[in-house]
Amino acid sequence: MGKPIIKRSMLSRIIPAIGSLRERGLSGWLVIFGAAIVISIILMTLLAPWISPYDPTTKGVNVGAPLTPPNSKFPFGTNHLGQDMLSRVISGGGVMLQVAFLSVAICLAMGVPLGLFSSYIGGMFDRSVCIVMDSIYAFPGLILAIAIAAMLGRGVVNMALSIAVVYVPSYFRVIRSQVLSIKEVPYVEAARSIGAKSRTILFEYILPNVVPSIVVVATVNFADAILTAAGLTFVGLGVEVDIPDWGWDLANGRRLLPSGAWWVITFPGIFIILLALGFTLMGEGLSEILNPKLGE
Amino acid sequence: MTLRAYIISRVLLTIPMIFILLTMVFIIMRVLPGDPVLLHFEKAEHPEAIEEMRQKLGLDKPLWAQYFDYLFGLLRGDLGKSMHDFSPVAEQIFSAFPATLELAIYSMIIAVSIGIFLGVEASKSYNQPKDHIIRIFGIVTYAIPIFFLGMIFQIIFAVNLRWLPVGGRTYPTMEPRGFTMPLSQPPGGFTTHQFLSCVAGLIASTLCFVAFKLKGKKITRKILGILISIFLATWILWAWVGWYFISIGELHIATGLYTIDSLLEGNLYKFAEAIRYLILPSLTLGLVLSGVFIRLTRSNMLETLRHDFVTAAKARGLKEKTVIYGYALKNAFLPILTMMGLQFAALLAGAILTETTFSWPGLGRYIVERISFRDYTAIQGAVVFFGILVSIVSLVTDLFYAYLDPRIRL
Numbered sequence: 001m002g003k004p005i006i007k008r009s010m011l012s013r014i015i016p017a018i019g020s021l022r023e024r025g026l027s028g029w030l031v032i033f034g035a036a037i038v039i040s041i042i043l044m045t046l047l048a049p050w051i052s053p054y055d056p057t058t059k060g061v062n063v064g065a066p067l068t069p070p071n072s073k074f075p076f077g078t079n080h081l082g083q084d085m086l087s088r089v090i091s092g093g094g095v096m097l098q099v100a101f102l103s104v105a106i107c108l109a110m111g112v113p114l115g116l117f118s119s120y121i122g123g124m125f126d127r128s129v130c131i132v133m134d135s136i137y138a139f140p141g142l143i144l145a146i147a148i149a150a151m152l153g154r155g156v157v158n159m160a161l162s163i164a165v166v167y168v169p170s171y172f173r174v175i176r177s178q179v180l181s182i183k184e185v186p187y188v189e190a191a192r193s194i195g196a197k198s199r200t201i202l203f204e205y206i207l208p209n210v211v212p213s214i215v216v217v218a219t220v221n222f223a224d225a226i227l228t229a230a231g232l233t234f235v236g237l238g239v240e241v242d243i244p245d246w247g248w249d250l251a252n253g254r255r256l257l258p259s260g261a262w263w264v265i266t267f268p269g270i271f272i273i274l275l276a277l278g279f280t281l282m283g284e285g286l287s288e289i290l291n292p293k294l295g296e
Numbered sequence: 297m298t299l300r301a302y303i304i305s306r307v308l309l310t311i312p313m314i315f316i317l318l319t320m321v322f323i324i325m326r327v328l329p330g331d332p333v334l335l336h337f338e339k340a341e342h343p344e345a346i347e348e349m350r351q352k353l354g355l356d357k358p359l360w361a362q363y364f365d366y367l368f369g370l371l372r373g374d375l376g377k378s379m380h381d382f383s384p385v386a387e388q389i390f391s392a393f394p395a396t397l398e399l400a401i402y403s404m405i406i407a408v409s410i411g412i413f414l415g416v417e418a419s420k421s422y423n424q425p426k427d428h429i430i431r432i433f434g435i436v437t438y439a440i441p442i443f444f445l446g447m448i449f450q451i452i453f454a455v456n457l458r459w460l461p462v463g464g465r466t467y468p469t470m471e472p473r474g475f476t477m478p479l480s481q482p483p484g485g486f487t488t489h490q491f492l493s494c495v496a497g498l499i500a501s502t503l504c505f506v507a508f509k510l511k512g513k514k515i516t517r518k519i520l521g522i523l524i525s526i527f528l529a530t531w532i533l534w535a536w537v538g539w540y541f542i543s544i545g546e547l548h549i550a551t552g553l554y555t556i557d558s559l560l561e562g563n564l565y566k567f568a569e570a571i572r573y574l575i576l577p578s579l580t581l582g583l584v585l586s587g588v589f590i591r592l593t594r595s596n597m598l599e600t601l602r603h604d605f606v607t608a609a610k611a612r613g614l615k616e617k618t619v620i621y622g623y624a625l626k627n628a629f630l631p632i633l634t635m636m637g638l639q640f641a642a643l644l645a646g647a648i649l650t651e652t653t654f655s656w657p658g659l660g661r662y663i664v665e666r667i668s669f670r671d672y673t674a675i676q677g678a679v680v681f682f683g684i685l686v687s688i689v690s691l692v693t694d695l696f697y698a699y700l701d702p703r704i705r706l
Contacts, residue, residue, distance in 0.1 A: 135316045138690055139683055142645035143663070147679045148324050150667055151335070223439060230441045231649055235664045250444060254653065258462070262451045269444035276439035284435065 027288035034281030041093055041275050048091035054084040056091050056244040067261050077263035079249070080256055088244045089267045093275065095156060095238070095245040100225040102160035103167070104218050110164065111171025112214060118172070119179040120202055130176070137169035141224075142231050149237040156239060163228045167221050174217050178210045212290035220283035223276040230272050246272050302698050310691045317683045322366055325676045326359065332672035336379050353377055353673060375677035380669045385677035389659060393681075394552025395465055396658035399581065399650065400643050401553075402574055404636060406582025411589020412632065416620060418590065419597035430590060437587030442646050446580040446653035453576060461573050463655035466547065466554055466566075499527055577654040581646050585639060592635050596628035603627075630701055637693025641686045 044051070054064075064078040071077075076085035118129040136144070148162035182188060188205050196205075232238060233247030234254075246268035253265035325332060333350050350356040353376065354365055369376060375385040418430040454462040503524045547566055550557050555574065558566035600606065601624055609619045648660030655661065659678060666674040 131312060132316055132320075135313045135320065135687075138313070138641065138686055139317065140641040140645040140686060142648060143679055143682050146648070146663065146667070147321065147675060148328075150672070150675055151324055151328055151332075153335075227439075227441055231443070231645075234441075234443050234649060235652060236667055250441070250447070254443070254447060257447060257450055257455060260451065260455050265444065265447050265451075269441065269448070272441055272444065273436070273439050276441075277436065280435055280439050 027285040030281045030285030031289070032285075034278045034283075034285065037274055037278030038282065041271070041278065042097060044090055045093040045097060048087075048094070052084075052087035052090040054087045056083060056087040057242055058083065067256065067259060067264075069261075070263050076267045077261070079252065079261075079264050085249075085263060085267055088249060089246070089271055092244040092246040092249060092268055093271065095233075095243060096226050096229050096247065096272070096275065098156050099159045099163065099229040100222050102157065103163040103225045103229075104221055106160060106164035107167050107171050107221060108214070108218060111168045112175060112210075114168070115172045115175030116179060116202055116207065116210075119176040120183065120198070120206070126176075129172075133169040133172045136166070137173065139166075141166040142228060145228055145232060146235060146237065149232050154237065154239055159229055159232055159238070160225075162232070163225050166228065167224060170221065171214070171217055174213050175210055178213050179206055182206050182209050216283060216287040216290055219279055219286055222279035223283065226272065226276045226279070299698065303695055306691060306694055306698075310687055314684060314687050317687065318367065318370065318680060319363075321676060321679050321683065322363055325672060325679075326362060332379070336670045336672060349379065352382060353379065370680065375680060376673045378666075378671055378674045380666065380671040380674065385674050388662065388674065389678055389681050392657065392659045392662045394658075395656060396644070396647050396651065396660060398553040398555065398574070399577055399647055399656060399658060400640075402555075402578035403581035403585065403647075403650075404639075404643060406578055407585035407639075408589055408632065408636060410582065410586040412593050412625070414586070415590045415593025416597055416625065418594045419601060420616075420620065422598060427594075430594075434587040434590040437584050437590075440584060441649075442580060442584045443649045443653045445584060446577070446650055449576050449580055450653070460576050463653075464573060465657055466569055466573050503527065577650050577656055580653070581643070581650045584646060585643060588635060588639060588642075589632065592631060593628060596631055597624060600624045600627045630697070633700075634693060634697050637689055637696075640689045640693075644682055644686065 048056075064074055064082045064084060066078060066080050066082045068074055068078040068082075074084050074086065076089060078084055079088070114129060114133075118126045145162045145166045148165055149159060152158035152162060183206065188201060191201055191205055229238075230247040230250065233245060234251045236251070238247050238251070239245060249268040250265050250272070253261065253268075256264050333346055333353075333355055336349070337346055347356070355362065357365070366376070373386055375389065377383065378385050378388065414430050414433070418427045421427050450462055453460045503520055547554060547557055548561055550560050554570035555567060558564075558570050597620075601620075603624075606619060606624055609623050610616075614623075644660075647658065648663060650656065651658045651660035652664045659681070663675060663678045666678070
């Protein structure tokens, strides 16, 4: 059998979308702006050991006096241990980015095949998967993640796992509804009638059409994963203390609030917002470009 | 499908969902690697203490027996015993729940009012700068960690300006003593004073209702208006004067919602205190949730404003306000109502973080506190409670929606 035409048509939808984002008006600019924020934060985190002025984890007065307000030496001030907040902010994104990427990867690995097979096979299997997914979906996400993380214990992988479980249903639902509509399209029926294998139909005819939606869901999910990770850290289920982390700084800053130390929470908080905002903007723009029907 | 058939099928569908949810929680808490009892002790130093706790909590039985204990316990409303103090988890949850409910109600009111107002404003000036600003505001509310917003409010309004309290639910001396389980307690000490102020309030609201029903008769309306204001004034005066006689004693708990209890007591001072403590937490949660409502109202209004009946109403020379709020918004209201039900889960999740930020003594803070105690049975109980609550709310929302919109039942 020759190369499926639909594969090329999918590429022809995505590549120009990325190539000519600027011609797409507002939504294109949203994607560019969001991606710029995300990429610069990732770069900042990767380069942290070289660009941060002080060691973010050194304790004691050899760095700075505890709770120094922002000044010329410490532009973001210091926390209760005298650690430089600027250095902590620069290297603090690592945990959150790792958790987010890992959880999105787990979600993709679980949600995409599950959605594809479940809707393609149909019948009782589909119905039972659906009802399990619906019950997870209906659950308040953070609470489920808290329960799982409390049992699994601290650590990046455990956080990512507990977040992934919560968000698999959103992938599943989108993919399932897409597959159900694509399954009935004439070219899929044509492929089936000339005797194409189920696997060929599923991966070469249906999957490429679902990819745009998967991209949108994953991008939006990044923001959710970051906020959930921050929430988990805030309730005391984050990573170990000695790793600089924006979420940990926020949780710790709550105890320092009565002393009026606004700088301990403000800067890490702004960076969490920026990172989540970057992904949200990308998701907004991408969803308008890839699924124009959903716009408005 | 008739309404009754729809209700029956929807209720029947909820049962397996709750069952799956309960099983899921059980698998997470008991079957997944990580023994709750061992985790609770952190170091396995006292094997006999560990055994004792296992026996006390029934965790020494085989897994299937634990599973049935758990399910049948739930049927009786038993959520197990706390690892921390061995008291029933259900009791602790019910005593913490009214605080969460109160926070949730006011946050929802704030979220919906901000959402509708900004959504309508955005749709009125579609694709103009105002519209873009409101959309950006909506996007930012998605990206902001709720506890960060809460802490910023605390720093500005509580620590620096000292306008509002940093946290807590009410003034310490007003905190009801021995407040354990409001649901089983009779309404505390209902005095004549409170009774009279309640009667005054009731009469005033009845008169209000009557006044709205009587149209066109201007003189009667005027007289009624005067009567209402006299009654309201008496009520308020009574409550204020009464406060000097009662003093700021503890609040009598009837419903567990402090704003309502203080009004039942007829003590406006206590009411004002309760509101003062509510402002920051509910504003935080409400603002973060408002984004969804802004987006929903905007898109629905944009669609509704295109309809002929809106053009017709405008052509008849009605004011813009009447057209938008009286005609168009009425049609966009059903999806908003549904969204309120759907957002309930997000509201509870947000409440956990808000309560932790503001030391609000509700269920969210209960969970977070129990995490630090490593009290796994309590965490499990609270998660189950949240799950069942959300399923019931979504059921009620769906039924309500089906009742209002017959197309759903098709």
